[in-house]
Amino acid sequence: SKFFVTNESLHSIASLLKLEVLGLVACPLIDDAGLQFIGHGCPLLKVIEVSRCEGVSSSGLISVITGHSNLLELNAGYCLSELSTTLLHWIKNLKHLEMIRIDGARISESSFPVISTNCKSLIEIGLSKCVGVTNMGIVRLVSGCINLRVLNLTCCHSITDAAISAIADSCRNLVCLKLESCHMITEKGLCQLGSSCLLLEEIDLTDCCGVNDKGLEYLSRCSQLLCLKLGLCTNISGKGLSYIGSNCTKIHELDLYRCSAVGDDGLDALSKGCKKLTKLNLSYCNEVSDRGLGYIGHLEELSDLEMRGLFKITGVGLEAVAAGCKRLADLDLKHCDKIDDSGFWALAYYSRNLRQINLSHCGISDIALCMVMGNLTRLQEAKLVHLGNVTVEGFELALRACCIRIKKVKLLAPLRLLLSSEILETLHARGCIIRWD
Numbered sequence: 001s002k003f004f005v006t007n008e009s010l011h012s013i014a015s016l017l018k019l020e021v022l023g024l025v026a027c028p029l030i031d032d033a034g035l036q037f038i039g040h041g042c043p044l045l046k047v048i049e050v051s052r053c054e055g056v057s058s059s060g061l062i063s064v065i066t067g068h069s070n071l072l073e074l075n076a077g078y079c080l081s082e083l084s085t086t087l088l089h090w091i092k093n094l095k096h097l098e099m100i101r102i103d104g105a106r107i108s109e110s111s112f113p114v115i116s117t118n119c120k121s122l123i124e125i126g127l128s129k130c131v132g133v134t135n136m137g138i139v140r141l142v143s144g145c146i147n148l149r150v151l152n153l154t155c156c157h158s159i160t161d162a163a164i165s166a167i168a169d170s171c172r173n174l175v176c177l178k179l180e181s182c183h184m185i186t187e188k189g190l191c192q193l194g195s196s197c198l199l200l201e202e203i204d205l206t207d208c209c210g211v212n213d214k215g216l217e218y219l220s221r222c223s224q225l226l227c228l229k230l231g232l233c234t235n236i237s238g239k240g241l242s243y244i245g246s247n248c249t250k251i252h253e254l255d256l257y258r259c260s261a262v263g264d265d266g267l268d269a270l271s272k273g274c275k276k277l278t279k280l281n282l283s284y285c286n287e288v289s290d291r292g293l294g295y296i297g298h299l300e301e302l303s304d305l306e307m308r309g310l311f312k313i314t315g316v317g318l319e320a321v322a323a324g325c326k327r328l329a330d331l332d333l334k335h336c337d338k339i340d341d342s343g344f345w346a347l348a349y350y351s352r353n354l355r356q357i358n359l360s361h362c363g364i365s366d367i368a369l370c371m372v373m374g375n376l377t378r379l380q381e382a383k384l385v386h387l388g389n390v391t392v393e394g395f396e397l398a399l400r401a402c403c404i405r406i407k408k409v410k411l412l413a414p415l416r417l418l419l420s421s422e423i424l425e426t427l428h429a430r431g432c433i434i435r436w437d
Contacts, residue, residue, distance in 0.1 A: 007034030014041025021045075026052040032060030039063035049075035051101070056080075058087040065090045072096060077103035077126060083111055092118035101126030103152070112137040116144030124150035128178070138163040142170040152178040154204070164189030168196040175199055180206040180229070187215035194221035202227040206255065209233065213240035220247040231257035231281070238266030245273030253279040257306075263287030264295065271295040283308035283332070293317030297324025303353075306332040315343030322350040332358040334383070344368035348375040358383040360410075366394030374401030383410040385437045392418045399423050403430055410435045 005027045014037040045068050050056045056079045071094050083105050097119050103126050122145045133156040148171045159182045174197045185208050200222040205211050212235040220243040251274045262285045277299050289312040297320040344364050348371040360383050403426050413436040
């Protein structure tokens with residue numbers, strides 16, 4: 001039977017004298033009464049997470065804080081409607097607090113100077129989707145929290161370059177900055193970051209429509225970057241990526257989802273400079289062609305590649321990727337309908353480390369599907385919906401070829417009645433989860 005964490009569970013947990021870390025993520029059956037037990041127990045508790053626990057309020061968190069003045073980390077993301085004055089009064093007494101997340105809460109501008117003045121040890125703050133985050137609030141926050149290394153401002157829509165400038169001036173040790181959907185950030189803010197935050201390793205600029213090639217030129221001064229997310233930044237092109245390729249040679253992860261102006265030349269620059277890339281998202285970068293995939297084939301460390309909806313690529317491009325990227329473990333080809341069987345044959349021959357693949361809406365045939373599913377001996381998960389050129393017999397043979405090792409497969413619901421009961425029973429007996437779409 002499924003185990004549920006309840007208030008009674010917390011009553012028992014409170015008796016653990018050496019417990020230091022307590023994680024309670026999305027536990028719907030606990031509330032403030034349960035946290036009162038924790039407040040009176042677990043004397044060595046340093047870290048508590050109650051994110052997405054909808055029954056928890058400020059009252060429960062105050063119970064925990066009053067009993068644990070040496071708390072180092074408090075994660076209350078998406079469980080508070082607001083950061084109340086009373087809760088803030090108790091939080092400011094946590095002089096050793098290093099991390100606080102209050103994602104999704106309403107926060108008043110007057111709260112920021114209180115945190116800044118009293119929580120000098122903070123190295124991480126999570127304010128994702130918080131209502132009430134303003135430029136002035138951030139300016140006041142970072143004036144005191146100069147040791148911040150991680151700052152999450154996802155969907156804080158009022159933030160502008162003024163806040164980014166204050167962050168850059170005060171937080172010189174910043175390692176991770178998340179700014180997804182902060183639409184008013186421009187190249188001016190990135191110029192400040194590129195001048196001051198030289199230790200930056202991760203920055204999320206997804207859906208920041210003000211980011212352009214000049215901004216990437218400034219940002220490329222952050223030569224320690226490991227992860228750069230630029231999804232939906234439609235104003236960047238190959239020119240911007242050339243700066244990243246030249247200066248950010250340590251990058252492991254790059255997200256270019258729906259960067260519609262990025263084409264083959266940008267991938268050329270990346271392949272020459274970013275040799276350590278392991279994860280790359282090119283989905284819906286519609287200017288990318290087989291020539292671009294030829295450059296991707298030079299990224300020998302690449303293990304995770306998403307390239308949905310690239311309508312210009314054919315089997316030639318896929319063969320270049322398969323032959324060059326021998327460490328490829330996760331490949332998404334959904335809606336790449338111009339790839340013919342020659343590409344899939346190459347995939348079956350070269351990509352022996354593949355563990356997950358999405359072939360949905362591809363033009364693969366019966367024979368090629370059987371080859372892919374049979375030859376890729378490490379394959380554990382496959383998405384195989386809307387394969388118009390594959391017959392029921394093709395699906396049957398492909399599933400038989402991999403039934404010993406496959407763990408999860410996605411198929412169209414009508415196949416449930418068309419495939420043999422034998423293969424379905426075999427897959428079930430082997431522990432394979434079939435998701436019917």
